[in-house]
Amino acid sequence: MKRRLDLQEYKEGVLSGNRMILSQAITLVESNLESDLALASLLVQEILPYTGNSLRIGITGSPGVGKSTFIEAFGSMILEKGKKLAVLAVDPSSQKSKGSILGDKTRMEKLSANKKAFIRPSPAGQTLGGVAAKSREAMLLCEAAGFDVILVETVGVGQSETSVKNMVDFFLLLVLAGAGDELQGIKKGIMEMADGILIHKADGDNLAEAKKAKANYQNALHLFPASESGWTVPVLTASSMSKIGLEEVWKMISSYEAITLESGFKEKNRADQRLKWLDENLQYLLGNRFSEHPKIKSKLQAERIKIQNGEVSPLALARELIAMFFEPTN
Amino acid sequence: MKRRLDLQEYKEGVLSGNRMILSQAITLVESNLESDLALASLLVQEILPYTGNSLRIGITGSPGVGKSTFIEAFGSMILEKGKKLAVLAVDPSSQKSKGSILGDKTRMEKLSANKKAFIRPSPAGQTLGGVAAKSREAMLLCEAAGFDVILVETVGVGQSETSVKNMVDFFLLLVLAGAGDELQGIKKGIMEMADGILIHKADGDNLAEAKKAKANYQNALHLFPASESGWTVPVLTASSMSKIGLEEVWKMISSYEAITLESGFKEKNRADQRLKWLDENLQYLLGNRFSEHPKIKSKLQAERIKIQNGEVSPLALARELIAMFFEPTN
Numbered sequence: 078m079k080r081r082l083d084l085q086e087y088k089e090g091v092l093s094g095n096r097m098i099l100s101q102a103i104t105l106v107e108s109n110l111e112s113d114l115a116l117a118s119l120l121v122q123e124i125l126p127y128t129g130n131s132l133r134i135g136i137t138g139s140p141g142v143g144k145s146t147f148i149e150a151f152g153s154m155i156l157e158k159g160k161k162l163a164v165l166a167v168d169p170s171s172q173k174s175k176g177s178i179l180g181d182k183t184r185m186e187k188l189s190a191n192k193k194a195f196i197r198p199s200p201a202g203q204t205l206g207g208v209a210a211k212s213r214e215a216m217l218l219c220e221a222a223g224f225d226v227i228l229v230e231t232v233g234v235g236q237s238e239t240s241v242k243n244m245v246d247f248f249l250l251l252v253l254a255g256a257g258d259e260l261q262g263i264k265k266g267i268m269e270m271a272d273g274i275l276i277h278k279a280d281g282d283n284l285a286e287a288k289k290a291k292a293n294y295q296n297a298l299h300l301f302p303a304s305e306s307g308w309t310v311p312v313l314t315a316s317s318m319s320k321i322g323l324e325e326v327w328k329m330i331s332s333y334e335a336i337t338l339e340s341g342f343k344e345k346n347r348a349d350q351r352l353k354w355l356d357e358n359l360q361y362l363l364g365n366r367f368s369e370h371p372k373i374k375s376k377l378q379a380e381r382i383k384i385q386n387g388e389v390s391p392l393a394l395a396r397e398l399i400a401m402f403f404e405p406t407n
Numbered sequence: 408m409k410r411r412l413d414l415q416e417y418k419e420g421v422l423s424g425n426r427m428i429l430s431q432a433i434t435l436v437e438s439n440l441e442s443d444l445a446l447a448s449l450l451v452q453e454i455l456p457y458t459g460n461s462l463r464i465g466i467t468g469s470p471g472v473g474k475s476t477f478i479e480a481f482g483s484m485i486l487e488k489g490k491k492l493a494v495l496a497v498d499p500s501s502q503k504s505k506g507s508i509l510g511d512k513t514r515m516e517k518l519s520a521n522k523k524a525f526i527r528p529s530p531a532g533q534t535l536g537g538v539a540a541k542s543r544e545a546m547l548l549c550e551a552a553g554f555d556v557i558l559v560e561t562v563g564v565g566q567s568e569t570s571v572k573n574m575v576d577f578f579l580l581l582v583l584a585g586a587g588d589e590l591q592g593i594k595k596g597i598m599e600m601a602d603g604i605l606i607h608k609a610d611g612d613n614l615a616e617a618k619k620a621k622a623n624y625q626n627a628l629h630l631f632p633a634s635e636s637g638w639t640v641p642v643l644t645a646s647s648m649s650k651i652g653l654e655e656v657w658k659m660i661s662s663y664e665a666i667t668l669e670s671g672f673k674e675k676n677r678a679d680q681r682l683k684w685l686d687e688n689l690q691y692l693l694g695n696r697f698s699e700h701p702k703i704k705s706k707l708q709a710e711r712i713k714i715q716n717g718e719v720s721p722l723a724l725a726r727e728l729i730a731m732f733f734e735p736t737n
Contacts, residue, residue, distance in 0.1 A: 114726070122720040129717055214722060265632050266596040297627035302595050348715040355714050358725035363693055366733065384685050385678040387459055390452040392544060395688030396444070403696065 084116060088123050094223045096195060106214040107200040121214050124221035129347070131163075131220045132334055135229045135241040137267060138251030143277050143317060147251060148228055149185045150317035151326060155226050156193050158327075163219040164188065164228045166199040167212040167237050195224060209240030210358055216244060242270045243353045246343060247330050251277045254290035269301055273311050273329050280316035287314045306342040308333060373398055414446060418453050421552050426525060429552045436544040437530040451544050454551035459677070461493075461550045462664055465559045465571040467597060468581030473607050473647060477581060478558055479515045480647035481656060485556050486523050488657075493549040494518065494558045496529040497542040497567050525554060539570030540688055546574060572600045573683045576673060577660050581607045584620035599631055603641050603659050610646035617644045636672045638663060703728055 082090070082101065090098025106117040138144050148164055155162050164185075188194045197219075200211050216227055231241040242248050250271035268274075274294050279287035294312040304310070311329050315322030337343040367373060376398060383389040412420070412431065420428025436447040468474050478494055485492050494515075518524045527549075530541050546557055561571040572578050580601035598604070604624050609617035624642040634640070641659050645652030667673035697703060706728060713719040 118720065118723045118726050122723045125717065125720050210722065217720075265599040265634075268631065269595040269599060293626065293630060296623065297630050300623060300627050301598065304595075347717070351714050351717060351721055352711070354721035355725055358721050359697070359728065360690065360694070362725055362729045363697055363732075364690070366729070367689070367693055381682070384681050387455065387677070387681060390448065390455050390547075391681055391684035391688050392540065393448045393452045395685055395692055396448050398689065399692045399696070402693075 084119055084123065087116075087120050091120075091124055091218055091222050092127060096222075099195065099218060099222045100197075102218050103197060103215045106218065107211045117214065121217055124218065127221040128217045129220060131216075131224055131227045132330070133216065133227050133229065133245040133247070134330060135231065135245035135248040136251065137231045137238055137241065137248070138277070139253075140232060142251045142253055144230055144232075144251060145185060146317040147275075147277060147315075148230060149188055150320060151323050152185070152188045152194060152228060153191075154320075154323050154327065156188075156191055160225040161193045161195075161223060162188075162226050162228065163195040163197070163216075163222075163224040164230065165197050165212055165215055165219070166230045167209060167241050195219065195222075209237055209244075210354075210361055212240075213244050213354055238264065238267050238270065240357065243350050243357075246337070246346070247272045247333050249273050249275060249326070249330070251275050252290070252294075253278055254283055254286040271310060272304070272306075272308060272333060273313065273326070274298075275322075275326060276312065276314045278316060278318070279314035280319045280321065284314075290314075306337055306346070307340070308336065367398075367402055370402055372401055376401065414449055414453065417446075417450050421450075421454055421548055422457060424553045426552075429525065429548060430527075432548050433527060433545045436548065437541045447544065451547055454548065457551040458547045459550060461546075461554055461557045462660070463546065463557050463559065463575040463577070464660060465561065465575035465578040466581065467561045467568055467571065467578070468607070469583075470562060472581045472583055474560055474562075474581060475515060476647040477605075477607060477645075478560060479518055480650060481653050482515075482518045482524060482558060483521075484650075484653050484657065486518075486521055490555040491523045491525075491553060492518075492556050492558065493525040493527070493546075493552075493554040494560065495527050495542055495545055495549070496560045497539060497571050525549065525552075539567055539574070540684075540691055542570075543574050543684055568594065568597050568600065570687065573680050573687075576667070576676070577602045577663050579603050579605060579656070579660075581605050582620070582624075583608055584613055584616040601640060602634070602636075602638060602663060603643065603656070604628075605652075605656060606642065606644045608646060608648070609644035610649045610651065614644075620644075636667055636676070637670070638666065697728075697732055700732055702731055706731065 082098065087098060087102050087105070091102050102117075102120060105113050105120065108114060108117065136144060136148065152162050152164060185196060189196055197215060200215075212229065216229065219227055227245075229241050229245055231237050248270055250267060250273070252274060254276050276287045276290050276294070291312045291314055298310050298312070301310075313322060313325050313329060315326055317323070334343065337346070368377070380389055380394055384391055384394060412428065417428060417432050417435070421432050432447075432450060435443050435450065438444060438447065466474060466478065482492050482494060515526060519526055527545060530545075542559065546559065549557055557575075559571050559575055561567050578600055580597060580603070582604060584606050606617045606620050606624070621642050621644055628640050628642065631640075643652060643655050643659060645656060647653070664673065667676070698707070710719055710724055714721055714724060
């Protein structure tokens with residue numbers, strides 16, 4: 078067994094960009110052991126002054142849309158620009174079979190082989206709230222380690238998209254051109270979260286279809302409420318296989334960054350996000366304490382079906398459970 | 408001061424359709440006094456077997472879209488069909504100035520005057536989570552009192568839409584035809600929640616514009632993920648002033664009800680909703696206990712700006728607050 082590092086060793090290792098220590102630090106953040114978490118929490122607080130300097134990009138889309146191919150091609154392009162790149166996946170492990178990909182590093186051969194890239198799959202064995210919280214801390218650690226661009230991947234079928242939207246500067250939705258069912262697998266509401274929409278696999282026979290889809294999406298977006306940032310959501314087409322349109326994606330995101338930096342929205346958005354992180358952490362920790370309480374757990378299990386059937390009032394049960402939790406003598 | 412009724416009196420009053428007692432029962436549910444809430448909770452549990460028989464319709468849209476005019480006209484039409492109608496508003500009182508309308512009953516003169524209609528404005532002085540929880544209980548009380556159709560209005564600019572979506576069978580979005588900024592005032596994500604979209608004020612000079620908007624929305628909806636219910640979201644046009652298109656709205660909702668009843672989705676959806684209500688109640692009650700803790704409150708207030716500025720780690724603060732809450736001796 079490896080000797081456990083102390084706070085100072087973790088901090089120095091991360092700040093010096095030592096990838097092995099960065100990996101270990103992220104493992105620490107992902108741990109469920111209280112002693113690990115206590116140390117992880119101290120570590121994140123220590124490295125906080127060195128965070129915030131990356132461009133944070135969220136990437137989502139249905140399974141099959143080609144997220145890993147895109148990240149491989151787009152990521153390689155970013156590396157060629159001389160930037161250091163980290164790629165994180167945010168999805169509960171149970172979702173992996175549905176299409177999360179970073180668990181399978183071999184599908185990103187070029188990126189995995191490049192020393193300026195750091196790829197981190199989803200934390201295993203985590204519940205949703207936990208995954209999101211842990212991915213945020215992992216992102217901060219990557220920033221402290223000097224990565225310039227962080228791609229955060231989420232699969233779009235679960236419930237982690239809001240969390241990812243709340244941790245990135247730019248949220249990119251990948252879709253396919255097709256017969257009106259481009260988003261079949263994806264959750265409702267995700268389209269309206271996007272800062273940019275990319276019609277992927279726009280090559281060969283798909284090209285004409287992709288151009289049509291582009292016009293359709295542009296028309297549809299006119300009906301959406303305006304963004305708080307004042308940004309008009311662009312619709313682009315690209316092919317990762319043919320390496321077409323990737324530069325335009327980078328330009329779109331860079332332009333978004335420049336505009337929101339200028340307008341102050343970027344910092345305002347990040348400040349809002351930090352409050353949401355606090356809120357999410359509190360809800361998660363509070364909820365954990367509650368639902369792990371043995372009596373609560375068994376009561377919830379027993380009453381669940383009665384709630385579904387409408388035999389027990391949700392308010393009455395909630396009040397009873399809260400009383401059990403806070404006044405255990407009753 | 409009125410004598411307070413006992414549980415049995417409330418129950419019998421509500422079940423017999425006594426509107427004064429129904430009003431008082433809702434006031435009880437909306438109360439912040441623990442003694443009132445305890446009684447309210449018992450009452451809701453008691454009347455639960457008599458609930459579930461109404462058609463629950465959520466209505467949302469930006470301020471200015473004409474929700475109150477629509478509810479007045481649509482509601483009158485429902486009454487003419489021999490159905491008993493209740494109208495509830497779900498919006499925190501702070502949002503009222505932004506367009507919630509039921510506080511001003513005079514704007515629904517016809518409905519207010521009709522004995523088969525029951526109109527209840529937003530509970531005053533409630534926080535968001537509280538409003539949603541209380542509106543659900545109010546809805547159940549109305550059902551127990553024999554109302555056949557319940558319209559639940561929400562203003563679409565706050566955060567109560569998800570709660571309303573989660574308490575109704577059918578969620579109707581009202582929009583205006585216009586120059587591409589129909590939804591300017593509305594929150595993102597609401598369009599994708601809708602089971603039906605109604606282009607309102609489709610009369611006179613607006614008619615041509617409304618028809619164009621209808622085609623645009625229909626095209627846009629093709630790009631959306633399919634509903635879990637398998638339902639294709641219709642786009643209708645109507646004018647409450649000219650009483651045009653209201654019958655079609657009713658047919659759309661009735662048809663949705665028939666289809667989802669047949670497919671089993673209606674009951675499945677309600678069972679899911681009940682679990683969400685439990686969850687929402689738990690989060691609300693748990694969050695209340697937490698945030699009302701004096702030490703937590705003052706700490707949160709003091710650290711808020713540091714969180715926004717990125718000086719304090721949200722995880723670290725969350726852990727500290729949770730420890731303060733559960734281990735107050737430290």
